[in-house]
Structure formats: C-alpha cells, structure tokens
Amino acid sequence: MDFLFPLPPNLPPEHFLALPRPDHGQAAVGTPDTSTLAAHDFDVDTRTGFMPPQPPLVRLPEEWEPWETILDDALARRMKLADKKDITPDDEARSEQWRARVRELPIIQTAGLTRSEILLRRAHHVLAWLMHLYVHTLPRSTPDIRIPPPITVPLLQVSAQLQLPPVLTYSDDVLYNWAYKVPPSPAFPVRPPALDNLRCLTLFTGTRDEEEFYLASARIELRGVEALSLMRAIMDEAFLGDSTAIRRITAYLHSLARVIADLTPILAAVREGCDPEVFYNDIRPWFKGADSDAARKWVFEGLERDPTLQEPTELSGPSAGQSSLIHALDVFLGVDKNTHSNFLAEKPAPASGPASPANPAPPAQAPSAAAPTTTFSSAPGTTSVPFLTRMQSYMPRHHRAFLRHLSASPRPLRTLVEAAGDAPLLEAYNAAVTALKVFRDAHVRIVALYILGPSKRARGLMGQPEKGTGGTDAFKFVKGVRDQTAGALLRNTE
Numbered sequence: 001m002d003f004l005f006p007l008p009p010n011l012p013p014e015h016f017l018a019l020p021r022p023d024h025g026q027a028a029v030g031t032p033d034t035s036t037l038a039a040h041d042f043d044v045d046t047r048t049g050f051m052p053p054q055p056p057l058v059r060l061p062e063e064w065e066p067w068e069t070i071l072d073d074a075l076a077r078r079m080k081l082a083d084k085k086d087i088t089p090d091d092e093a094r095s096e097q098w099r100a101r102v103r104e105l106p107i108i109q110t111a112g113l114t115r116s117e118i119l120l121r122r123a124h125h126v127l128a129w130l131m132h133l134y135v136h137t138l139p140r141s142t143p144d145i146r147i148p149p150p151i152t153v154p155l156l157q158v159s160a161q162l163q164l165p166p167v168l169t170y171s172d173d174v175l176y177n178w179a180y181k182v183p184p185s186p187a188f189p190v191r192p193p194a195l196d197n198l199r200c201l202t203l204f205t206g207t208r209d210e211e212e213f214y215l216a217s218a219r220i221e222l223r224g225v226e227a228l229s230l231m232r233a234i235m236d237e238a239f240l241g242d243s244t245a246i247r248r249i250t251a252y253l254h255s256l257a258r259v260i261a262d263l264t265p266i267l268a269a270v271r272e273g274c275d276p277e278v279f280y281n282d283i284r285p286w287f288k289g290a291d292s293d294a295a296r297k298w299v300f301e302g303l304e305r306d307p308t309l310q311e312p313t314e315l316s317g318p319s320a321g322q323s324s325l326i327h328a329l330d331v332f333l334g335v336d337k338n339t340h341s342n343f344l345a346e347k348p349a350p351a352s353g354p355a356s357p358a359n360p361a362p363p364a365q366a367p368s369a370a371a372p373t374t375t376f377s378s379a380p381g382t383t384s385v386p387f388l389t390r391m392q393s394y395m396p397r398h399h400r401a402f403l404r405h406l407s408a409s410p411r412p413l414r415t416l417v418e419a420a421g422d423a424p425l426l427e428a429y430n431a432a433v434t435a436l437k438v439f440r441d442a443h444v445r446i447v448a449l450y451i452l453g454p455s456k457r458a459r460g461l462m463g464q465p466e467k468g469t470g471g472t473d474a475f476k477f478v479k480g481v482r483d484q485t486a487g488a489l490l491r492n493t494e
C-alpha cells in the first residue's frame with residue numbers, strides 16, 4: 001500500500017497541490033528515505049499506526065497453557081484489590097488460594113517464544129497481568145511484595161527479549177489488548193477496525209468502565225494514523241524546501257491540525273463509558289507499579305536461577321504517557337523540547353543498575369535548558385530523566401526507534417518554519433500546535449475529573465489526609481505539559 005498522503009479528491013487541476021513538481025522524476029541523490037517512516041522496521045502500519053494491523057494473539061500455544069489457564073482463573077474469580085474496605089475473609093481466602101496455585105506453577109521455559117515477536121508480546125501481556133493480579137491482591141499486612149519464581153523468571157526473560165520493563169505497559173493494555181467486536185467479512189480479512197468495532201481481551205475488573213478506558217486510547221491511536229502519513233508527506237516536502245514545498249507543507253499542517261482536533265472529542269467521550277469513581281477506586285489501583293508503594297519493596301524471587309537476569313529498576317505501571325502517537329506529534333512539531341522537560345523533583349532517584357535488555361535505558365536526552373516545572377509522583381522516576389522521556393523506555397522498542405528516527409530528522413519542521421519567514425506557514429504550524437494544546441486542555445479536565453476529584457473525595461471520607469500526594473502531582477504534571485505545549489507557539493516576528 002502506498003503510504004504517501006493521498007491528495008484530497010476532486011482537486012481542480014490548477015490547484016497547487018495538483019501541480020506537477022518542477023523537479024519530479026528521479027529522486028535526487030541523498031534524498032532521505034522517508035518511506036521508512038511507516039516501515040516494517042519500526043513496526044508502524046500504514047493502516048493502524050502503532051496498533052498492529054491484525055488483532056493480537058489471544059492465546060499462547062500448549063506449552064505455555066498453564067499461564068493462560070491461571071490468568072483465566074484469576075479473572076473468573078473477580079478477585080478484589082487487597083486494600084478494598086469491603087474485602088471479606090472469604091475474598092482474602094479465594095485470592096490466597098489463587099496465589100498459592102501461582103507459586104506452585106512450573107517455571108516454564110521461554111526459549112520457544114523467542115522465535116516470534118507475537119508470541120513474546122502475548123507472553124508479556126499474560127505474565128505482566130498475572131504479576132499485577134498477584135501483587136495487588138496480597139494483603140496490606142504483607143511486609144514485602146515477593147513475586148514468585150514461576151512469574152519472575154519467565155517475565156524477566158521475555159521482557160529482556162522485548163527490551164521492555166517487566167511490568168504492565170500501555171502496549172499490554174491498549175496496543176495489544178484488542179479484538180474486533182464483529183469480525184470483518186472474509187472478503188476483507190485484514191481491515192483496520194472501525195473505532196466502534198473494538199473490544200478488549202483482558203480486564204482486571206471485567207467492567208465496561210475499564211474496557212472503555214483502554215479503548216479511548218486505542219481509538220485515538222487509530223484516528224491518529226493519518227497524522228503519520230502527513231508527517232511523511234511534510235518531511236518529503238521539507239527535503240525539497242522550495243516555495244511549492246512551503247505551500248504544500250502549509251496545507252498538510254492544516255490537515256494535521258484537523259486530525260489532532262479529532263482526537264479531542266474521542267478523548268472526551270471516555271466519560272460516556274467510564275465512571276470516574278469506578279476508575280479511581282476499582283481500576284487504577286491495579287496499574288500501580290513498584291514505585292507507587294514507598295512502604296513495601298517488590299522482591300523478584302528466583303533471579304538466581306538465570307544468571308542473565310538482573311534486578312529490574314524500571315517498574316512504573318502503564319500510562320497513556322507511553323503512547324508513541326502523542327510523543328510522535330510532540331517530536332515532529334518540536335514541542336518535545338518543552339514538554340519533555342518535566343522532571344520528578346520530589347523523590348530521590350531509585351538505585352539504578354546498568355542498562356540492560358531488562359532495564360532498557362531511556363532514550364538519550366539532550367540537556368535541556370528548561371528548568372523542571374512540575375513534580376510528579378504517581379509514576380515516579382529518576383531525577384535525571386524527565387518523565388515523558390523515561391516513558392519511552394516502556395514503549396515497544398521498534399516504536400522507540402521510530403521516535404529516534406523522527407527526532408533525528410536533518411530538517412526539523414519547527415526550524416524550517418522559523419527560518420522560512422512565511423506567515424501562512426507559521427499560522428499553519430501554530431494551528432497544529434494549538435490543536436495539540438486543546439487536546440491537552442481536554443486531558444487536564446479528564447485528569448481533574450478522574451483523579452483529582454475522586455482523590456479529594458476519598459480524603460474527605462477518610463477524614464484525614466490521604467497518604468502521598470493523592471492526585472495533585474498528576475494534575476500538576478499534565479497541566480505543566482499542557483502549558484508547555486502552549487509555550488511552543490511561534491510568534492510572527494514580521
């Protein structure tokens with residue numbers, strides 16, 4: 001399939017977008033190979049972007065069936081979060097029964113999974129889900145969180161292969177967690193799913209609220225696919241850089257602004273299917289990673305059974321802050337110079353070992369002149385790497401490579417716009433940045449509704465301050481990123 005952004009239909013022949021280029025024909029020597037912007041190398045599909053074009057695998061082969069069975073069992077039991085106020089001794093006994101079965105699982109070899117990325121992805125999905133179920137059903141009185149060898153060993157091995165942290169990521173709960181609601185007709189077996197034709201494979205709570213929470217992101221990923229082809233078209237034109245190119249880039253940027261504008265109502269629609277109190281009290285606690293619980297350490301038992309394994313250091317839970325699409329928009333528009341400078345300033349850096357496949361190093365970050373503007377502690381990090389940069393190490397490695405490719409563009413769009421001195425181009429660039437800022441305005445409102453409000457109510461009900469910062473830091477963080485997006489608008493200096 002041709003990845004070039006298709007020209008709008010019914011263009012009059014004299015329209016500038018329809019004019020033949022003066023230099024069309026053979027590509028000049030040194031032309032950047034922007035066709036790779038959505039190539040196989042980056043695992044970015046022309047129809048589904050960062051989502052796979054075919055529904056993810058729903059079950060591992062026989063050899064790994066014990067993991068699938070015990071996951072099915074956990075989900076069927078509808079186990080309760082350990083810190084639920086209404087948890088009964090019966091609930092506790094049922095979840096302990098399940099955890100005992102996990103501890104008794106054999107340590108299944110993972111060598112046979114390494115032949116296929118798709119098998120590895122499903123294994124990461126299943127094992128990470130098992131680990132979160134195990135950890136968050138452990139009674140609060142348990143001093144340390146000990147993750148048993150039947151989970152630790154394969155999860156760390158699979159994570160090392162995928163170069164992902166051994167914890168639930170956005171790719172586990174969004175990118176590789178969907179199926180068609182209604183399968184496509186056999187005549188069109190590989191067809192990107194319509195936004196309303198998606199369902200999820202795995203849910204902690206089995207609620208529509210949880211499903212709609214993941215699907216909001218999935219729909220944004222799918223609607224955003226067009227942005228990737230526009231980026232490619234703009235990069236091609238930027239290489240040519242003549243006056244026709246500037247006019248075309250201007251038009252493409254207005255299209256990009258429209259695509260980004262379409263993401264905002266999709267985000268806002270999460271309210272129709274996901275109740276804020278259900279999200280805050282019943283869904284979000286399952287996502288917590290090791291760094292959300294200052295009082296208890298996560299101990300990975302069985303590391304000594306495989307000398308290649310290392311104590312993991314990156315253990316935040318899943319976040320849409322790991323969406324490569326939104327990062328790609330930031331990077332392409334050059335907004336990341338602002339937005340990717342948000343540091344965690346309050347927490348001490350966790351002890352971090354050397355980078356390894358299981359502890360993927362965050363992408364290299366150019367030293368930023370911008371001072372940290374917000375603190376953020378619901379998904380903490382090191383003091384030396386900003387949160388959004390760190391979140392890139394939670395993305396599938398091909399998508400990380402894609403972002404690196406994008407940020408290494410020899411002709412960055414923002415520089416081009418600044419240098420061109422062309423008012424319509426600058427206006428079009430600002431339209432795209434404004435659309436992203438408007439998306440983040442809506443996101444700030446969502447975080448207020450889903451986290452800040454419920455955390456305040458929880459505090460009120462308890463009649464005492466909630467431990468930690470509640471939702472305040474998350475709220476400050478997303479507001480900071482929104483303000484930094486607005487700060488990326490360019491002024492017309494003419």
Ligand code: HEM
Pocket residue numbers: 213216217220221267270274279318319320321322323326327378379388440443446447450451474475477478481482
């Ligand atoms: C009920 C829905 C949502 C809630 C409650 C929510 C909450 C949050 C929170 C608390 C953060 C701070 C980082 C963290 O804790 O992980 C965050 C970051 C972020 N979220 Fe969401 N989010 C929601 C939906 C979405 C959706 C659908 C997207 C789109 C893919 C999205 C994209 C992002 C991005 C890109 C960040 C990083 C900050 C930024 O770039 O603006 N969120 N979100």
